[in-house]
Structure formats: C-alpha cells, structure tokens
Amino acid sequence: MKKLSTTLSLVLVAMLAGSFQIVNAAEKNYSLALSRPGEPVSIEIEVYRGSVTLVGYKGDTIEINAKTSVFSGNDKDLKKVKAPKNNNNNPARSNKGLKSIKSQSMRLEIEEDNNDVEISSEFSNQHVDLVIKVPQRSSIEVELHKGGDINIDGISGSLELEAYGGMIEAKNISGPIVAETGRTDIVVSFSNFDKTSPSSLTSHMGNVDITLAKKVAANVNVQTYQGEIFSGLDKDFVVIDEIKKNKKGKKQKIVLGGIMQAKVNGGGQALSLTSYSGNLYIRKGK
Amino acid sequence: MTNQKIIDWKIASLANNDNSELSEELQSYLEQNRQLQDELLFIEQFWTNDVKPLVMPSDKLDANFYQMLSRAQSAQQHGAQQGSEQQETAQSANDYRSALKEPSYSLMDKIKNWLTPTPIAQFATLTLFFVLGYNVNQAPNNEKSSEAYSVLQQDISSLTTVLAMSMLQKSSASERLSGVAYSRQAGLSNPVLVEQLIELLARDKSTSVRLAIINSLGELQSFGSFEQQLLTLATKEENLLVQIELCRLLLNYGSVEVKDLLTEQANQQQLKPEVQAFIKAQAVASYI
Numbered sequence: 001m002k003k004l005s006t007t008l009s010l011v012l013v014a015m016l017a018g019s020f021q022i023v024n025a026a027e028k029n030y031s032l033a034l035s036r037p038g039e040p041v042s043i044e045i046e047v048y049r050g051s052v053t054l055v056g057y058k059g060d061t062i063e064i065n066a067k068t069s070v071f072s073g074n075d076k077d078l079k080k081v082k083a084p085k086n087n088n089n090n091p092a093r094s095n096k097g098l099k100s101i102k103s104q105s106m107r108l109e110i111e112e113d114n115n116d117v118e119i120s121s122e123f124s125n126q127h128v129d130l131v132i133k134v135p136q137r138s139s140i141e142v143e144l145h146k147g148g149d150i151n152i153d154g155i156s157g158s159l160e161l162e163a164y165g166g167m168i169e170a171k172n173i174s175g176p177i178v179a180e181t182g183r184t185d186i187v188v189s190f191s192n193f194d195k196t197s198p199s200s201l202t203s204h205m206g207n208v209d210i211t212l213a214k215k216v217a218a219n220v221n222v223q224t225y226q227g228e229i230f231s232g233l234d235k236d237f238v239v240i241d242e243i244k245k246n247k248k249g250k251k252q253k254i255v256l257g258g259i260m261q262a263k264v265n266g267g268g269q270a271l272s273l274t275s276y277s278g279n280l281y282i283r284k285g286k
Numbered sequence: 287m288t289n290q291k292i293i294d295w296k297i298a299s300l301a302n303n304d305n306s307e308l309s310e311e312l313q314s315y316l317e318q319n320r321q322l323q324d325e326l327l328f329i330e331q332f333w334t335n336d337v338k339p340l341v342m343p344s345d346k347l348d349a350n351f352y353q354m355l356s357r358a359q360s361a362q363q364h365g366a367q368q369g370s371e372q373q374e375t376a377q378s379a380n381d382y383r384s385a386l387k388e389p390s391y392s393l394m395d396k397i398k399n400w401l402t403p404t405p406i407a408q409f410a411t412l413t414l415f416f417v418l419g420y421n422v423n424q425a426p427n428n429e430k431s432s433e434a435y436s437v438l439q440q441d442i443s444s445l446t447t448v449l450a451m452s453m454l455q456k457s458s459a460s461e462r463l464s465g466v467a468y469s470r471q472a473g474l475s476n477p478v479l480v481e482q483l484i485e486l487l488a489r490d491k492s493t494s495v496r497l498a499i500i501n502s503l504g505e506l507q508s509f510g511s512f513e514q515q516l517l518t519l520a521t522k523e524e525n526l527l528v529q530i531e532l533c534r535l536l537l538n539y540g541s542v543e544v545k546d547l548l549t550e551q552a553n554q555q556q557l558k559p560e561v562q563a564f565i566k567a568q569a570v571a572s573y574i
Contacts, residue, residue: 139458141458158458158460160458160459160460160492175460176460176463177460178458178459178460178463178492178494178495180492180493180494196464197458197460197461197463197464198460198463198464198467198498199460199463200459200460200463200492200494200495200497200498201494202493202494202497202527204493204525204526204527225530225560225564259501270463270467272494272497272498274493274494274497274527276526276527276530276560
C-alpha cells in the first residue's frame with residue numbers, strides 16, 4: 001500500500017512538478033487529489049502579485065480556482081523589473097505599421113508530494129487571484145509580495161502569512177498563527193485558540209485587530225510605539241517587562257512601547273500583537 | 287489510563303494551557319484515590335519549584351521513569367554533540383524548508399517527534415518521572431538529597447535546552463516561537479543555546495520570532511561576549527521594530543560602555559530618526 005502511494009505520488013509529481021501551465025486563460029479550475037487522504041496536509045503558496053483566498057472544508061482534495069490578468073504596469077514596481085532600454089547598443093527596430101501585443105500567458109506551478117503541496121506564481125507582470133478550498137486541518141504558509149490581500153476562513157491548522165502589499169484577514173481560525181504585514185492591517189477572528197504553540201501578529205505600520213471567542217484562553221501581549229490600544233476585554237492589561245526586571249532586583253522604568261499583557265480566561269498560550277505606528281484592537285467575540 | 291488523564295490535566299492546568307474542570311467521573315475517581323491525590327500534590331509542588339519528598343510514587347510510575355530516563359539520557363548525550371555540529375554547519379533561513387524535506391532519522395529527531403505534538407505536557411511528564419524516580423531512590427540524608435536534587439535540576443534544564451534547540455530549527459515560525467519560549471524556560475544557561483538564538487535573531491525571516499528572541503535575551507544575567515554582537519546588530523538592523531527592541535535591550539541590560547555608544551550614535555544621527563527618538567526618550571525616562 002505504501003509502495004502504491006509512493007508510486008502515485010511520483011506520477012503526480014512527474015505530471016505536476018514540471019509545472020501545470022495555464023496559457024492564454026483568464027480562469028482555470030483544478031482539483032488536486034492528495035497522496036495520503038486523511039493525513040496532515042501542508043500547503044505552501046507564493047504569489048508575486050495578486051490575491052490569495054483559502055477556505056477550509058471537510059473534503060480531502062485541494063480545489064484551486066485561478067483567475068489571471070495581465071498587470072497594467074502602472075505601479076513603480078513594474079518599472080523595476082523591466083529591462084533597461086537600449087542597454088546592448090543595438091538601435092531599436094522600427095515598429096511602424098505594427099501593433100503591440102500584450103503577453104497573456106500565465107504560469108502557475110503546483111506540486112504535490114506526500115501531502116506537501118506547493119503552489120507558486122512568481123511572475124511580476126501578471127496578476128493572479130487564487131481561491132483555494134483546502135481540508136480544514138491543513139497547515140498553511142502564504143507569501144504574497146504585491147497586489148491584493150490574503151483571506152483565510154475556517155482553517156484549524158497552523159498559519160504562517162506574509163503580505164507585503166495587501167492586508168491579511170483570517171476568520172474562524174484557531175491558530176497557531178504568525179502573520180506579518182508592512183503598512184496594511186491584520187484582522188483575525190479566533191473561534192478557538194491553539195494551546196501547543198505561540199501566535200504572533202506583527203504589522204509594521206498597519207493596525208492589528210483581533211476578536212477572541214468567549215471560550216478562548218490566552219496570554220494576550222500587546223506592544224505599539226506610536227499607535228493606541230483599544231480593548232473590549234474584561235481583563236486589564238499590565239506591563240510585564242516590569243515584573244521581569246524586578247526579578248533581577250534592578251530598577252525598571254518603561255516609558256515607550258513596553259509589552260503589556262492580559263491573561264484572558266485565566267491565561268494560556270501567548271498571543272502577541274505588535275505594531276510600530278498602527279493601533280491594536282482586541283475585541284470580545286461570541 | 288485514568289491516572290494519566292488526570293495527571294495530564296493537572297500539568298496542563300499548571301502550565302496555564304487548560305482551564306477546564308475535571309469531568310464528574312474523573313473528579314469522583316480522584317476523590318477515591320488517595321495515592322493519585324498525593325501524586326498531583328507532588329506535581330504541583332515540583333512545578334512551583336518547591337519540591338519536598340512528601341510522597342512515594344506508584345510502582346507503575348516508577349517503572350515508567352526508568353524507561354523514560356534511558357530515552358532521555360541517550361537523547362541528551364546526542365543532543366550535546368548535535369548542538370556543536372549545528373554551530374559549524376549553520377544553515378541560512380531559506381535552507382530550513384529544504385532541510386525539512388530530507389528524511390531524517392537521527393536521535394535528535396526521534397526525541398523531537400516524541401516530544402510533539404504536546405511538548406509541554408510530555409516534557410513535564412518526563413520531568414515528573416525524573417523527580418519521582420529520584421525520590422524513590424534517595425537515602426534519608428538531607429545533604430546528599432540536596433546535592434542530588436541540584437544535579438536533577440541540571441538534567442532537567444539540559445533536556446529543556448535540547449528541546450529548545452531542536453524547536454529553534456523548525457521551519458514553522460510558530461514552532462520557532464515555541465523554541466524561544468523553551469529557551470527562556472531553560473534559563474539561557476547554555477552558551478550554545480544563546481549563540482543559536484543570536485544567530486537566529488540575525489537572520490530569521492519572521493519579525494515575530496526576532497522580537498521574541500530579543501525579549502528572551504533580557505533574561506540573561508550578563509551579555510558577556512555576546513554584547514558586541516548585539517550592538518552590531520542593533521546599529522546595522524534595517525527592520526525598525528527589531529532595531530528599537532535591540533536598543534531597548536541594550537539600554538536596559540547592557541554595560542555602561544554600550545549604553546554610551548548607543549546614545550552617542552543617536553546624538554550623531556547615525557540611526558533611523560525613530561530609533562534616535564526612542565533612545566532619547568529612554569534616556570529622559572531614566573532621569574525621572
């Protein structure tokens with residue numbers, strides 16, 4: 001059985017590892033069967049420009065919907081990736097009587113090996129919107145360089161999300177989650193909270209907004225330097241740096257950005273929210 | 287099995303990971319089992335670092351102890367060797383993913399697997415068995431007991447260090463955060479662990495992990511030879527959040543020379559404006 005599984009996996013990799021190409025297509029659906037149904041799934045997604053939406057469901061295949069469009073090239077990032085003009089001393093050829101044809105090819109690579117799935121679109125001149133249905137238990141890693149947002153809904157596995165241009169929104173999750181944005185917001189709604197590993201949400205210049213379900217027990221740590229903190233929790237936040245320093249018997253004075261903590265429902269695993277200039281919002285859910 | 291369930295519940299509640307009540311069935315089982323009540327009391331005392339040999343463990347727990355001790359000892363020895371090898375062959379952050387894809391059967395990995403998916407509870411159980419075994423085999427000599435207890439504490443700290451070092455190498459940022467938490471638990475007593483933390487601080491992709499490391503380094507009694515490394519990182523760092531936290535660490539716990547150097551750099555406008563403002567504000571606060 002194990003041998004069969006390995007063989008199937010190899011065939012799948014041979015079919016897909018070379019790449020699953022979508023050429024001249026605006027939209028494409030693909031269903032990817034897992035090598036080991038029912039077992040843990042790890043999904044890694046890297047998109048240069050576009051958006052990524054992941055929805056957890058009770059099935060055991062990965063359902064991918066990819067919409068592509070040629071990037072209009074209006075932002076400064078595209079200028080960076082263009083080759084400099086006339087850099088080879090060859091004079092430009094005449095284009096009189098010719099019309100410009102925009103490339104519409106798109107390349108999306110999907111690999112699967114023993115339930116480890118990798119999906120990538122790393123072309124800078126294309127915009128890719130991915131909507132992917134994944135088994136709820138999946139562990140997810142997403143890196144989105146430019147364009148839209150990362151949206152997550154109903155996934156109980158671990159999440160590692162990075163969006164450099166857009167925001168991150170995750171709902172009905174239990175973590176652990178480690179998420180990071182530059183100037184955009186992170187909005188997370190926890191229906192439960194993982195007890196095994198810490199979670200941390202960092203936005204350098206954006207806001208971090210979390211909602212905790214009533215049953216969630218956690219040590220919520222907050223730290224912002226120029227932003228404000230708004231809490232709807234019953235529990236007060238206290239400075240924890242001070243406790244650490246007192247242990248050593250030295251003087252301690254925290255003026256800017258010290259870490260504050262609230263033990264929600266008696267405390268539990270750490271959930272850290274950090275921003276330099278954004279606000280932090282901690283809401284109580286149902 | 288019921289005993290173990292109740293012990294797991296106790297450990298989880300002590301680790302603040304579980305606030306649930308025992309079910310009525312388990313509660314009534316516990317009330318009727320005096321020996322188990324004593325064992326829970328022992329766990330609680332051990333957890334609060336105030337261990338006195340009040341109770342004798344059950345035969346079953348004692349048998350488990352020797353089995354687990356043997357596993358832990360072999361892993362610990364191998365962990366120490368592995369630790370020094372890891373320093374020589376430090377991988378870049380991007381190598382984590384590829385490294386994980388390679389099948390590995392080292393003893394280090396075996397203990398890593400054994401300690402997951404609930405490392406806190408399992409590690410605490412292992413700790414418990416150490417203590418129970420220790421108590422069974424001690425002569426009633428207070429001086430000897432105290433010495434042996436100190437050795438035992440060192441063993442436990444070593445195990446936590448091994449666990450921390452293995453977690454710090456995981457590809458998942460959340461697991462690396464766990465590794466930082468275990469490092470704090472181990473008291474950062476092992477210089478190899480501190481070295482690994484600083485190495486990770488310099489190159490980890492995740493700001494969350496880097497901030498957690500900086501926070502944990504505040505637990506060190508002294509930065510010693512690592513201080514210069516930390517100063518270099520603080521002055522060259524491009525990530526604003528990380529740079530500010532490194533400055534805070536050095537201003538709060540660094541030597542006078544390092545504090546002066548940082549203040550001078552801020553005065554000479556060699557750092558980012560936000561960092562300069564932070565250092566100046568910290569300096570003002572220290573005079574209040």
